[in-house]
Amino acid sequence: xxxxxxxxxxxxxxxxxxxxxxxxxxxxxxxxxxxxxxxxxxxxxxxxxxxxxxxxxxxxxxxxxxxxxxxxxxxxxxxxxxxxxxxxxxxxxxxxxxxxxxxxxxxxxxxxxxxxxxxxxxxxxxxxxxxxxxxxxxxxxxxxxxxxxxxxxxxxxxxxxxxxxxxxxxxxxxxxxxxxxxxxxxxxxxx
Amino acid sequence: xxxxxxxxxxxxxxxxxxxxxxxxxxxxxxxxxxxxxxxxxxxxxxxxxxxxxxxxxxxxxxxxxxxxxxxxxxxxxxxxxxxxxxxxxxxxxxxxxxxxxxxxxxxxxxxxxxxxxxxxxxxxxxxxxxxxxxxxxxxxxxxxxxxxxxxxxxxxxxxxxxxxxxxxxxxxxxxx
Numbered sequence: 001x002x003x004x005x006x007x008x009x010x011x012x013x014x015x016x017x018x019x020x021x022x023x024x025x026x027x028x029x030x031x032x033x034x035x036x037x038x039x040x041x042x043x044x045x046x047x048x049x050x051x052x053x054x055x056x057x058x059x060x061x062x063x064x065x066x067x068x069x070x071x072x073x074x075x076x077x078x079x080x081x082x083x084x085x086x087x088x089x090x091x092x093x094x095x096x097x098x099x100x101x102x103x104x105x106x107x108x109x110x111x112x113x114x115x116x117x118x119x120x121x122x123x124x125x126x127x128x129x130x131x132x133x134x135x136x137x138x139x140x141x142x143x144x145x146x147x148x149x150x151x152x153x154x155x156x157x158x159x160x161x162x163x164x165x166x167x168x169x170x171x172x173x174x175x176x177x178x179x180x181x182x183x184x185x186x187x188x189x190x191x
Numbered sequence: 192x193x194x195x196x197x198x199x200x201x202x203x204x205x206x207x208x209x210x211x212x213x214x215x216x217x218x219x220x221x222x223x224x225x226x227x228x229x230x231x232x233x234x235x236x237x238x239x240x241x242x243x244x245x246x247x248x249x250x251x252x253x254x255x256x257x258x259x260x261x262x263x264x265x266x267x268x269x270x271x272x273x274x275x276x277x278x279x280x281x282x283x284x285x286x287x288x289x290x291x292x293x294x295x296x297x298x299x300x301x302x303x304x305x306x307x308x309x310x311x312x313x314x315x316x317x318x319x320x321x322x323x324x325x326x327x328x329x330x331x332x333x334x335x336x337x338x339x340x341x342x343x344x345x346x347x348x349x350x351x352x353x354x355x356x357x358x359x360x361x362x363x364x365x366x367x
Contacts, residue, residue, distance in 0.1 A: 021222070023215060030211050035203035042204055055206055059214045064221075117194040121202040124195070144199045 011075045019067050030059060033076065037083045042125055043140050044087035046133065054090060058083040084145065088155060091133050116178060127177050135170035142167050 009017075009028060017025025034055065041054040061082050069078055116124065128136055137156070141147040142163070147155070149163040156163070297311050349355045 023218075026218070027211060027215070030214065034206050034210070036201070038206040039199075039202040039204045043199065052207060052210055055210055056214050056217065060217055060221075063214075063218060117198065121198060124199060125202075144196055146196065 012071075015066055015069060015075065018063060026063060033079055034059070036076070037079060039121075039125075040080060040083045041087060043128055043144065044084075044091065044137065046129055046136070050090075054083070054087050057090075058086045061086060088137065088141075091137055092156065116174070119181075127174060130177065131170055131173055134166050135173065138163055138166040139170040139174075 009025070014025055014029040014032070018029050037058060038051060038055050041051040041058065042048065045051040045054055058079075062079055065082070069075065119127075128139065131139060138152060141152050141155070142149065149160045149167075152158075152163040153160040294311050296308050297314055298306050298308050299317065301307055
């Protein structure tokens with residue numbers, strides 16, 4: 001199967017072929033979606049090795065459950081949910097969420113968000129990797145995936161307050177990292 | 192924040208090239224009774240076999256220990272010579288005949304006071320020889336009759352002995 005025909009295959013073709021067990025079609029499906037899914041795994045894992053494990057586990061789940069995909073939403077969204085659940089399940093046991101009743105709201109100012117926005121994705125990933133597993137999961141789910149605190153609490157089996165506090169702490173850690181970067185940038189400019 | 196969200200949501204990283212090979216291998220193994228599942232199955236069988244063997248050894252050991260301990264208990268019961276109420280001839284063999292059937296061996300005390308370990312099969316013989324406990328009137332009468340005959344018969348000639356035949360001839364002549 002050449003690369004030209006690979007591009008002409010629709011998602012429906014890929015799903016059909018993969019359900020039938022066609023290994024070549026499965027490989028095409030993998031190559032089409034693995035970069036995005038690997039990025040998801042990298043965000044939730046603490047390192048590249050764990051991310052590779054999550055990627056493999058997630059794709060095996062995808063191929064096993066492909067026949068259950070009804071086509072209600074986008075195929076990519078369905079896959080993303082599988083990878084998200086795999087990542088969350090993987091870290092659920094590791095994460096020790098501290099329940100904090102008193103939430104210290106940490107506000108990241110616009111300029112700090114701008115710094116984050118201007119950073120390369122790779123650098124943002126490396127900063128996220130420095131967060132503890134609990135902070136990382138909540139930060140990813142709320143800031144990147146757009147889940148509400150109630151949804152996060154339901155999925156992770158924690159209190160809504162805990163989710164909020166984890167996010168606040170995650171933001172606090174990120175804020176410090178951004179401030180350090182800003183200081184370094186200023187120092188370089190002054191020199 | 193929206194910019195960060197969009198940026199990270201659509202971020203793509205090419206995974207290491209060997210990842211697909213690992214996934215494909217895993218899928219093949221799932222399809223054709225994988226070595227992993229076989230390994231798991233063989234591990235399960237190994238554990239089951241080990242558990243069964245351990246149980247069998249335990250049961251066998253317990254049975255063996257029980258048998259041994261009961262035998263040892265039987266062996267350890269050295270019979271103290273009985274003190275009989277009447278000093279009959281049967282006193283010379285004090286027997287440990289209680290539960291004789293359930294034991295392999297019994298220990299009797301000889302007239303000289305030595306403990307002798309004999310098969311429990313001989314217990315009945317010893318009981319038969321003891322005329323006092325319990326009394327055996329028929330057997331006793333027979334024995335007494337034979338005893339009388341032997342006591343009254345001073346000479347019991349044997350046909351194989353020439354001197355006995357000569358003696359018998361002389362006895363017959365005398366009687367006549």
